[in-house]
Amino acid sequence: MKKNNAMTGRLKIHLMFGLILVVSTSVTGADDPNTFNRLMDPPSKRNPSPMTDGIHDPNNNGTQLLQPPKEAFQQLPKGKSGNYIDWMKALQDKKINPRNDRVDTKSQPIIMDLNIVREVKGSMPDVVYPHKQHTEWLDCANCHPAIFIPQKGANQISMASILLGEKCGVCHGKVAFPVSECRRCHSKPKPTKTANKKNKSDKQAK
Amino acid sequence: MFRSSLGKISGFVVFLVLCSSVAYGEYGDVVLNKRSEAEGVRPVVFPHWFHRIRFRCKVCHTELGFEMRAGANDVTMQQIINGEFCGACHNGVIAWPTENCELCHSGKPGTKSGIYGGHETLGPGKW
Structure with missing residues (x-):
């Protein structure tokens, strides 16, 4: 009996050390100060x-009755940030079929296909704003006139104001894809100097 | 002895898990705590992701009258019971009825109102 007790005692100690080792390594792994992408969520x-x-x-x-996001996201196309879901693709591929009306399942959104190009001051590519993708989800009145005045040149937009939750930042950075995905908005390359020179020389040659 | 040590270890593990869980919600989760805790219930957590799978933004942000700005909506339980705001769907027909307090009022006590899980764009634009 005594021998048995001693054996179980040793077993206990071994188990305890094993558990502590596992726990401590997992903790130090997570808190390693010198990892790559230290500030990003793994x-x-x-x-x-x-x-x-x-x-x-x-x-x-x-x-515990609430659905975990991962369960709902299993069948949806993956994205790079935000919910890590490409919501636009999910909608286009009909992976989701969100209602356009609270009760009427047949109601369809009124789509407006109009791109607005905003020439930006810096060296980033110009912004192309597509009404098409936005009207899939939203009504005109959601943005106009409270957030954006529907008139050319009437809206002053800066990345700073967006980051502070104004203009595009009312949604982008909160529920829509965040500003870390620069090129989804800044998508129209500017004519470069070399391209201009080439055009000029082409003209001269003619 | 064995049980108590196991208990201690599992307690320690739970403690560590709790300490390390500093991630703040899913992207777009809104905590509503303007009145909840003052009235003695847990704050409400509204998951945008769950709702946008089922409805386009405009349904709530136009038909139901929810403002686009976090913190701009002053919704009372009485309004919800009367079928306004959340109550337009949370009526036992489209979604669970208001009797299921704990499903919406599921926030951690002390959590402040605002949008969580975001990409650090929570500036003064919350009005």
């Missing part, structure tokens, strides 16, 4: 479940 922490996301109360009975 893929394992993306789309957290309500039980571990830090804003839901895990002691609340209802919390």
